[in-house]
Amino acid sequence: MTRENLQKAFLTLVLIIVFGLPLILRSPTYLHILVLLYLYAYLTTSWNLVGGFAGVLPLGHAAFFGIGAYTSTVLYVQYGVSPWFGMVLGGVLASITGVMIGLPTFKMRGAYFALATIAFGEGMRVMVENIDHLGPFNINGPRGLQIPPLNVGLANLMFTNKEPYYYIILVMLIAVLAVTYFISRSRLGYYLNAGGEEPEAAMSLGVNVARCKLIAMAMSSFLTALAGSFYAQFSLFIHPKSVISLDLSFEIAFIALIGGRGSIVGPVLGALLLRPVSDFSRIYFGATLPGLHLIIFGMVLILVMIYLPRGLQQPLTKAYNGLLNRLDRRSR
Amino acid sequence: MAILELRNLIKAFGGLRAVDGLSLAIEEGQILGLIGPNGAGKSTAFNCIAGVYPPSSGEVYFCGEKTNNQKPWDLCRKGLARTFQIVKPFASKSLLYNVMVGSFSRTKKRSKAEEKALAVLKSLHLDVKKDMNSGNLTIADRKKLEIGRALATEPRLLLLDEVMAGLRPTEVDEMVAVIRNLRDSGITIFLIEHIMRAIMALSDRIVVIHYGKKICEGTPKEVADDERVIKAYLGEDYGVS
Secondary structure, eight states, X not given: OOHHHHHHHHHHHHHHHHHHHHHHOOOHHHHHHHHHHHHHHHHHHHHHIIIIISOOXXXXXXXXXXXXXXXXXXXXXXXXXXXXXXXXXXXXXXXXXXXXXXXXXXXXXXXXXXXXXXXXXXXXXXXXXXXXXXTTEEOOGGGOEEOOOOSOBGGGTBOXXXXXXXXXXXXXXXXXXXXXXXXXXXXXXXXXXXXXXXXXXXXXXXXXXXXXXXXXXXXXXXXXXXXXXXXXXHHXXXXXXXXXXXXXXXXXHHHHHHHOTTSSSHHXXXXXXXXXXXXXXXXXXXXXXXXXXXXXXXXXXXXXXXXXXXXXXXXXXXXXXXXXXXXXHHXX | OEEEXXXXXXXXXXXXXXXXXXXXXXXXXXXXXXXXXXXSSHHHHHHHHTTSSOOSEEEEEETTEEOTTOOHHHHHHTTEEEOOSSOOOOTTSBHHHHHHHHHTTTOSOHHHHHHHHHHHHHXXXXXXXXXXXXXXXXXXXXXXXXXXXXXXXXXXXXXXXXXXXXXXXXXXXXHHHHHXXXXXXXXXXXXXXXXXXXXHHHOSEEEEEETTEEEEEEOHHHHHHXXXXXXXXXXXXXXXX
């Protein structure tokens, strides 16, 4: 088999496994954990368009997640609009917000950009916590919104069992990974990387760095908001602390940094490693050591930053390529 | 028609006039050298031409069009490319990747950009190293890579900011040959350089600036014999005998 065929075979195998998993794994608890794992992999991959390719560190993506969650929920609960439509509308709103945040903040460098985005995300949370009615919309302040589990079905993105959620988020994850793959090989991907690494040199080579970053931000916030709507329909209860929290923004960045920023597989690897840690530490140590997973994350992050600055994908990609080469040579 | 013309260009940083009333013109197909002691304002002049800073006053004309407040990326599309005195490779990426960033300015298609980039790398004899990480290159190769990236944007005018600084004599000779080839392929070249041997051999004309002002202009021979130039470089006390 040639290298290309090997890669295709490997990819097919992974797809068969992930699509077949719910047939073997019947426990709703495990499916729930997997749905959240894919959700975080999806969120981090969306974040990666800005945080990885464009070389900045946004720490306010929970705001976009919240915009998505609240838009679809308010429209569905109060007006009966299908969450699928609310999802797209939330994405558009988040996209506009993302560009408005990006316009002034992309001029800032390093930590200042990160701080500005934290301030934006937290400002948003505090605002939502303190507002009951936003114009005609009832957002119910800190008490949050519940979605009554009636009229279940695909049209309302609501199901009584976990499997449909599993497949929807899986398809979303595959789609966002495909988008990232194509962008990384396109002119935009080259321009984002160049502008992130050496903005002055990139500009002299014809790259409008600020515009590229804004395009990336618009896409990233759009995709993040879609996940917000999905999460709202999945948990059927949202409140500011759950969908616009700083913890969420940080966890996305943690996963990206540990998995490997700017690579395609990095966010997935990061989620694959960190999500189970977080879930199982909550299951087994939730009563005695709440927050244990954050300590573990912190330690892993420190170790990764010291020994593998490009994240866990670095040694794994190398091993994977080595394996492909060996198989390739053997078959010749 | 002059491809580039500066009219009374001034760039002030606070009270300091880094470029102070500089006027010059380059004809198409020429090599113009810009020399001057450290801090004379050479790189600042380049930055004003390339759109990094807007000039404080005066005018920059590129291909007959006033380009004072245009941005670097727009000027690049119009055919102006440059290298940096302190090289700025995209260090985590391969040489091919670096050059493709440049060639993407003329095409959206990846295959075309790659083809163009490979051709440029081959012309600079860097094609064997195309997959190397650009952060691991020697200084001579980094300088060549800077030129390669700029060439991939298909420039009409190329600004070279000290591309020979830090090179060994054999590497300087090689670079001189590279620059001659570029001119023969129809690219106008404006270069800043401290290595006199190179700039004397290459330039059709040389402009000398000191404290942001032009103190002399002429052929390499005229400039080398000019008393003001010798004084600017060696100090007032240096007697010419």
